[in-house]
Amino acid sequence: MKQIIGLLVFAMLIGACVPLKQFEELSERNGLVEDEIEMLRAENDALKVKSNEYESDLERAKKKVDALVSDTLSLSKRLRRQQFQYEDLNASYTELLKGVKSTGAGNGKNKELLVYLQKLQDDLLKREDALLKSEEELNNQKRELRAAIEELEASKAKMLSQNKRLQELETALSQKDEAMLALRKSVSDALMGFSSDELKVHMKNGKVYVSLEEKLLFSSGSYEVNAQGVSALKEIATVLEENKSINVIVEGHTDNIPYKSAVLKDNWDLSVKRATSVVRILLDNSSIDPIRISAAGKGEFLPLKKGNSANELRSNRRTEIILTPKMDEVLNLLDI
Structure with missing residues (x-):
């Protein structure tokens, strides 16, 4: 038993x-x-932090684009002024040169005029060099602006994607809590x-x-x-x-x-x-x-x-x- x-x-x-x-x-x-x-829960908190970082990056990119736009506008205005000055100077040089050719270069007055024309020509060449340099600077500025705008758009897209994911996660967690x-x-x-x-x-x-x-x-x-x-x-x-x-x-x-x-x-x-x-x-x-x-x-x-x-x-x-x-x-x- x-x-x-x-x-x-x-x-x-x-x-x-x-x-x-x-x-x-x-x-x-x-x-x-x-x-x-x-x-x-931890991932949700991390996404919030990352979203804040993207917002900061986006704000910095916006400021950079605004500054570049301002600089580009300033350079464009300066370039236009230089172009007008160059055109006026070139027109004056052409008129004077025509006058010398029509009267001949023999007398003393025309000799003085030729010296002045030479000086004017040198000045014209300097203005032309400055104009070319400004155009190059403006083109560089425009390229930098385009790159900054692309960066801004990429930051916007990344932030929107991150915010969408964060919102979906928060909605899902909220629904679970409500349930x-x-x-x-x-x-x-x-x-x-x-x-x-x-x-x-x-x-x-x-x-x-x-x-x-x-x-x-x-x-x-x-x-x-x-x-x-x-x-x-x-x-x-x-x-x-x-x-x-x-x-x-x-x-x-x-x-x-x-x-x-x-x-x-x-x-x-x-x-x-x-x-x-x-x-x-x-x-x-x-x-x-x-x-x-x-x-x-x-x-x-x-x-x-x-x-x-x-x-x-x-x-x-x-x-x-x-x-x-x-x-x-x-x-x-x-x-x-």
């Missing part, structure tokens, strides 16, 4: 180890989802028949937490859900069934008083069994896709309150159902 009992206990322990491994894998997968959500607020209300409404000392519904880090007291679900040291607990879990299952874009993590928590039974080794085993018991009831009473749900046991290692008073120990003995939004849409925006 003792051998038979021993075999039964061994079989139960083996049976408990198999789901525990699966739950650890599921818990790890949901941990990765949580990390991705935090990464998205979670609506979910919290749905869960709270569904559980109105239960008192606040039996369960609490709250939001933290964009997730909905349903914290169920031990007395609502289990007897002391047990992992069999009582009738009242089954009733509460059925209400929650109905809400989850209607919200297919929500992932669910069920966490079992205990106090720090050592526990051991013929089947369970310690508080950690107890917390795992309680979590799996809750998962089974949620699935048995709904059409929820099992892939959406994972179970995990935290034992006494994540207490709500640190202390050993009766009230503190009672608060730590709880089961938490954590509702997390699927982030597929947001991940697609970031090409993750």
Whole structure:
């Protein structure tokens, strides 16, 4: 008889180890989802910083273009003045040269005129050189202006693209937050028949937490859900069934008083069994896709309150159902 009992206990322990491994894998997968959500929040902040940088670059490019436009206009005006002066000087030189040729270069007056014409010609050549230099400077300025305008347009396009992506990300995150607020209300409404000392519904880090007291679900040291607990879990299952874009993590928590039974080794085993018991009831009473749900046991290692008073120990003995939004849409925006 003792051998038979021993075999039964061994079989139960083996049976408990198999789901525990699966739950650890599921818990790890949901941990990765949580990390991705935090990464998205950080990416959102980084995009805002980058958008501000693009706006600064755009403002600098605008100022550069404005300065180049002003310089180009100034150079154009100076070039026109030089062209007018050159044309007037060239016309005067041509008239004087005609006069000398018509009267001949023999007399003294014409000799003086020729000296003046030579000087005028030299001045004309200098003006011509200055005019060519100004034209070259103006052409360089125009090329620089075109390059600055292209840079400005590129900055504008980059900023518009960045702002569009930022807006899409913010919209997606906002929609997720709104959906979670609506979910919290749905869960709270569904559980109105239960008192606040039996369960609490709250939001933290964009997730909905349903914290169920031990007395609502289990007897002391047990992992069999009582009738009242089954009733509460059925209400929650109905809400989850209607919200297919929500992932669910069920966490079992205990106090720090050592526990051991013929089947369970310690508080950690107890917390795992309680979590799996809750998962089974949620699935048995709904059409929820099992892939959406994972179970995990935290034992006494994540207490709500640190202390050993009766009230503190009672608060730590709880089961938490954590509702997390699927982030597929947001991940697609970031090409993750």
